[in-house]
Amino acid sequence: MKHRKWYKQLAFLTTWIVFIVFMTGCTNPIVLDPKGPIGDQQRDLIWFTIAICIAVLIPVLGLTAFIIWRYRDKADNKAPYHPDWEHSTKLETIWWGIPILIIIVLGTVTVKYTYDLVPAKPIASEKKAITIQATALDWKWLFTYPDQGIATVNYLQIPEDVPIRFELTADAPMNSFWIPQLGGQLYAMSGMSSTLYLQADEIGEYLSSGANFSGEHFGKMTFNTKATSQADFDAWVNKVKLDSPVLTIDGYKKLSQKSVEDPLLYSAFPNKLYEKIVTKYSAHYNHELSYKEPNSKPSHDHKMNKEDHENMDQQLEDMPAHHGHH
Amino acid sequence: MLESIKKFASEFFVTGDPLIYGAMVSIGFTMIALVATLTYFKKWGWLWREWITTVDHKRIGIMYVIAALLMLFRGGVDALLMRTQLALPNMEFLTPEHYNQIFTTHGVIMILFMAMPLMFGLFNLVVPLQIGARDVAFPFLNSLSFWLFLMGAMLFNLSFVIGGSPDAGWLAYPPLSEKVFSPSVGQDFYNWGIQISGIGSLMTGINFIVTILKMRAPGMKLMKMPMFVWSVLASSVTIIFAFPILTVTLALLMLDRTFGAHFFTLDGGGNPMMYINLIWMWGHPEVYIVILPAFGIFSEIVSTFSKKKLFGYKSMVFALMTISITSFFTWAHHFFTMGTDANVIAFFAVTTMIIAIPTGVKVFNWLFTMFRGRITFQTPMLWTLGFIPCFVVGGLTGVMLSVAPADFQFHNSYFLIAHFHQVLIGGVAFGFFAGLYYWWPKVFGFTLNEKLGKWAFWTWNIGFYVCFMPQYFLGLDGMTRRTSTFGWDKGWYELNLTSTIGGFMMGLGFIFQVWQIAHSVRFMQKDTTGDPWNGRTLEWSIPSPAPEYNFAVIPQADEQDAWWEEKKRRAEGIVTVTEQPIEPIHMPGKSGIPFIKSVCWFVTGFGFIWGWYWMAIPGLIGIAACMLIHSFTYDNEYYIPAETVKHTEATLRGTM
Numbered sequence: 003m004k005h006r007k008w009y010k011q012l013a014f015l016t017t018w019i020v021f022i023v024f025m026t027g028c029t030n031p032i033v034l035d036p037k038g039p040i041g042d043q044q045r046d047l048i049w050f051t052i053a054i055c056i057a058v059l060i061p062v063l064g065l066t067a068f069i070i071w072r073y074r075d076k077a078d079n080k081a082p083y084h085p086d087w088e089h090s091t092k093l094e095t096i097w098w099g100i101p102i103l104i105i106i107v108l109g110t111v112t113v114k115y116t117y118d119l120v121p122a123k124p125i126a127s128e129k130k131a132i133t134i135q136a137t138a139l140d141w142k143w144l145f146t147y148p149d150q151g152i153a154t155v156n157y158l159q160i161p162e163d164v165p166i167r168f169e170l171t172a173d174a175p176m177n178s179f180w181i182p183q184l185g186g187q188l189y190a191m192s193g194m195s196s197t198l199y200l201q202a203d204e205i206g207e208y209l210s211s212g213a214n215f216s217g218e219h220f221g222k223m224t225f226n227t228k229a230t231s232q233a234d235f236d237a238w239v240n241k242v243k244l245d246s247p248v249l250t251i252d253g254y255k256k257l258s259q260k261s262v263e264d265p266l267l268y269s270a271f272p273n274k275l276y277e278k279i280v281t282k283y284s285a286h287y288n289h290e291l292s293y294k295e296p297n298s299k300p301s302h303d304h305k306m307n308k309e310d311h312e313n314m315d316q317q318l319e320d321m322p323a324h325h326g327h328h
Numbered sequence: 329m330l331e332s333i334k335k336f337a338s339e340f341f342v343t344g345d346p347l348i349y350g351a352m353v354s355i356g357f358t359m360i361a362l363v364a365t366l367t368y369f370k371k372w373g374w375l376w377r378e379w380i381t382t383v384d385h386k387r388i389g390i391m392y393v394i395a396a397l398l399m400l401f402r403g404g405v406d407a408l409l410m411r412t413q414l415a416l417p418n419m420e421f422l423t424p425e426h427y428n429q430i431f432t433t434h435g436v437i438m439i440l441f442m443a444m445p446l447m448f449g450l451f452n453l454v455v456p457l458q459i460g461a462r463d464v465a466f467p468f469l470n471s472l473s474f475w476l477f478l479m480g481a482m483l484f485n486l487s488f489v490i491g492g493s494p495d496a497g498w499l500a501y502p503p504l505s506e507k508v509f510s511p512s513v514g515q516d517f518y519n520w521g522i523q524i525s526g527i528g529s530l531m532t533g534i535n536f537i538v539t540i541l542k543m544r545a546p547g548m549k550l551m552k553m554p555m556f557v558w559s560v561l562a563s564s565v566t567i568i569f570a571f572p573i574l575t576v577t578l579a580l581l582m583l584d585r586t587f588g589a590h591f592f593t594l595d596g597g598g599n600p601m602m603y604i605n606l607i608w609m610w611g612h613p614e615v616y617i618v619i620l621p622a623f624g625i626f627s628e629i630v631s632t633f634s635k636k637k638l639f640g641y642k643s644m645v646f647a648l649m650t651i652s653i654t655s656f657f658t659w660a661h662h663f664f665t666m667g668t669d670a671n672v673i674a675f676f677a678v679t680t681m682i683i684a685i686p687t688g689v690k691v692f693n694w695l696f697t698m699f700r701g702r703i704t705f706q707t708p709m710l711w712t713l714g715f716i717p718c719f720v721v722g723g724l725t726g727v728m729l730s731v732a733p734a735d736f737q738f739h740n741s742y743f744l745i746a747h748f749h750q751v752l753i754g755g756v757a758f759g760f761f762a763g764l765y766y767w768w769p770k771v772f773g774f775t776l777n778e779k780l781g782k783w784a785f786w787t788w789n790i791g792f793y794v795c796f797m798p799q800y801f802l803g804l805d806g807m808t809r810r811t812s813t814f815g816w817d818k819g820w821y822e823l824n825l826t827s828t829i830g831g832f833m834m835g836l837g838f839i840f841q842v843w844q845i846a847h848s849v850r851f852m853q854k855d856t857t858g859d860p861w862n863g864r865t866l867e868w869s870i871p872s873p874a875p876e877y878n879f880a881v882i883p884q885a886d887e888q889d890a891w892w893e894e895k896k897r898r899a900e901g902i903v904t905v906t907e908q909p910i911e912p913i914h915m916p917g918k919s920g921i922p923f924i925k926s927v928c929w930f931v932t933g934f935g936f937i938w939g940w941y942w943m944a945i946p947g948l949i950g951i952a953a954c955m956l957i958h959s960f961t962y963d964n965e966y967y968i969p970a971e972t973v974k975h976t977e978a979t980l981r982g983t984m
Binding site: 008030031033034043044047048051052054055056059062063065066067071074075079081082083084085086087088089090093094098099101102105108109111112113115116117118119120121122138168175176178180182185186187188189191192193196197198209211212213214215216217218219221283285292295296 | 813
């Protein structure tokens with residue numbers, strides 16, 4: 003009598019799980035519905051791990067249910083009872099062995115994919131990659147397009163079928179740049195620049211976010227990434243160049259203050275802005291964004307500062323096109 | 329003058345939120361009620377003599393458990409506030425700032441002020457009894473550990489109404505947790521609260537290693553110890569290697585914030601990434617610190633309620649120790665997405681996966697302990713059985729997370745949230761509940777109502793799945809953790825609502841547990857046997873509740889399940905143990921110093937938090953004075969006369 007009740011509740015639990023699975027079955031989660039080559043490979047890998055997990059889960063749960071049912075303490079239970087049976091080398095070898103084999107398989111696949119999917123590894127394509135620099139600010143994303151000369155805030159437009167070389171940094175607490183349908187995320191950290199290659203294979207709008215907690219309104223750092231045809235992309239760039247205001251150094255300093263912003267467009271941005279953000283804290287650089295502002299050091303005369311600026315600009319010119327990350 | 333007082337008050341007290349005003353009023357009333365009750369019934373002396381100054385491991389264990397359950401309530405209310413905020417899109421129940429404070433405190437409280445003390449409570453209640461000892465190795469230190477934990481926890485909780493809660497996440501990554509981005513005192517409360525209680529945790533780890541290694545009953549070889557004792561040993565070893573890292577890390581962060589150092593700030597040459605590495609070098613072993621004892625508890629319970637010897641004892645010991653060591657080589661999997669070298673990522677991915685092997689082995693050993701046994705379904709066993717599927721699923725999603733290139737899609741998403749709640753609730757919380765249910769009669773001398781216990785079990789369990797299964801899908805649908813609100817356009821609404829319903833079901837489960845305890849206290853069913861579950865280990869050989877000296881005569885323990893074997897022999901009429909004469913028992917004396925010293929730590933911490941050196945320095949002097957006084961206390965022990973022991977034994981065993 004007692005046990006029947008137990009099973010009834012188990013049935014109830016199962017119903018709930020089935021209900022939830024069905025409910026989510028109606029919409030395909032976006033990570034499992036990728037629209038780019040990186041996301042595709044990650045989806046394949048996820049399905050592979052899900053398959054392995056289910057292959058482990060079903061026999062284990064089945065065995066659990068069977069053992070609980072078969073060896074329950076009932077007066078007329080005819081199953082054998084061996085209270086001192088406590089060891090079997092054969093059985094223990096099996097369940098040390100099988101997990102080891104599974105982990106060898108999974109580990110091999112993981113290591114291979116780890117090298118294949120290094121975020122900074124260029125995507126093979128006939129088309130030349132375009133670079134977009136993303137800076138995490140409090141609490142908005144600034145995107146600068148060095149090749150196009152434009153900048154945006156909380157809005158990203160990219161051409162389809164073209165590899166995008168994202169360079170990521172932060173001028174605020176660390177964040178993480180994530181466009182789930184194109185591929186996995188990467189941290190954006192101040193004082194360094196990391197590289198993430200992504201590509202959109204289809205025209206569309208993709209949910210994008212800052213995935214790492216960075217303070218009060220970090221939740222407002224979501225935006226849409228719009229993938230369009232190359233022609234539409236070029237037309238959009240030209241329109242931004244004609245219609246939008248210029249982002250100045252002072253404008254950037256204002257922008258980098260704590261605030262929540264709607265999407266903004268800029269027809270131009272200060273030369274080497276991204277590089278200046280990355281090197282802001284490096285003690286031997288001294289430029290407009292340096293942490294140690296020239297005017298905070300009254301002992302420096304104006305001429306010195308000017309020289310420093312020129313040195314700095316020269317150094318930035320000499321810098322290789324992309325920074326390695328440490 | 330008036331203006332400056334007003335300004336101070338507005339910084340000192342948290343103002344402007346009706347929820348917090350409500351909490352202030354209720355805290356005030358509770359305090360008044362508590363003081364009034366103690367005064368009316370003239371219980372102050374009793375409280376001081378019997379509890380505050382006690383060094384008895386059983387009483388310290390009880391105080392740990394009570395504190396942990398209160399913290400479970402606080403952390404649980406935090407969780408429900410968060411789930412309410414996320415129940416529907418565009419909710420305006422909590423502001424983002426308040427939401428950030430709540431998830432920060434929820435994380436800290438549940439791990440450090442709920443799971444840890446509940447674990448230490450069980451260590452204290454059970455380990456000396458299982459190894460046939462009369463107390464822990466260092467009873468004074470044990471009391472100090474408890475009071476340091478409690479004062480740290482109180483300090484942390486105080487931030488809720490005084491000064492403002494920390495809001496930089498439960499691991500407080502810089503630069504967000506630095507002065508520039510978190511100027512309020514909340515983060516200082518975090519540093520000092522965790523630091524003070526963390527010192528207590530480290531001392532508990534040392535105490536139990538020595539207790540287990542030096543104080544076992546004669547005959548109890550290491551490989552004859554109960555599995556729970558092994559798990560405590562594994563966990564304590566992990567504690568003594570992990571907690572010093574936490575102490576140093578928080579001390580460096582404190583130096584940054586209080587004295588303007590630059591360990592973790594880029595300006596001045598520090599490196600925030602160093603903090604993240606250090607905190608996870610503690611943080612990852614920490615999750616194994618809390619889960620290993622749960623593994624021990626399940627081993628005890630599975631064996632008892634299947635009436636069968638634990639299967640694969642040596643495998644179990646080996647698995648525990650392997651997990652305890654490998655837990656130190658996986659920390660970087662918490663930030664695969666920092667863009668480091670592929671070699672580093674591959675190394676940490678594989679080391680993380682390796683932990684799944686010994687963990688999986690343990691599950692099979694539990695299953696085969698039940699195999700060819702006779703299983704009964706009392707509440708401790710129900711929690712154990714509920715744990716198995718939950719932990720298997722949670723473990724497998726953990727393996728999924730360890731696949732580094734896939735983790736780039738799971739990281740910081742609700743998939744991760746679902747995973748770690750599944751292993752921490754399904755493993756740690758269920759495990760500690762199982763342990764509490766199992767040892768309750770031994771500790772308190774009465775059994776808990778089984779019917780209400782089953783209601784609690786089912787509401788907790790079903791609530792768990794309803795709450796966390798949808799979160800896996802939310803993560804795969806791009807919902808990031810710590811988001812305080814979302815729009816209708818995201819399509820996350822049904823799953824979030826389901827999850828919230830599940831959260832409240834778990835809350836209902838907690839209410840059932842409180843009801844169960846209250847009901848069982850009221851209609852007390854005394855455990856007269858001392859062995860209500862037909863147990864196997866030594867703690868069941870003495871009366872319930874255990875007398876202050878535990879064992880009238882130190883037992884001989886030559887077998888793995890010493891008490892079970894003894895019962896078997898007795899049933900067959902074989903008498904192997906010759907009646908030992910009862911002798912006077914040497915006991916450690918009470919001391920008020922641990923409490924006073926911890927209060928001094930509290931004062932010191934509070935002083936530093938507000939930059940009030942007039943308060944911090946006397947606090948430090950008080951700490952030094954307590955150390956000095958204690959080091960000159962030579963005569964703090966006493967003997968229980970043999971006559972008293974004989975009398976107590978006869979009363980407890982009902983042979984008077």
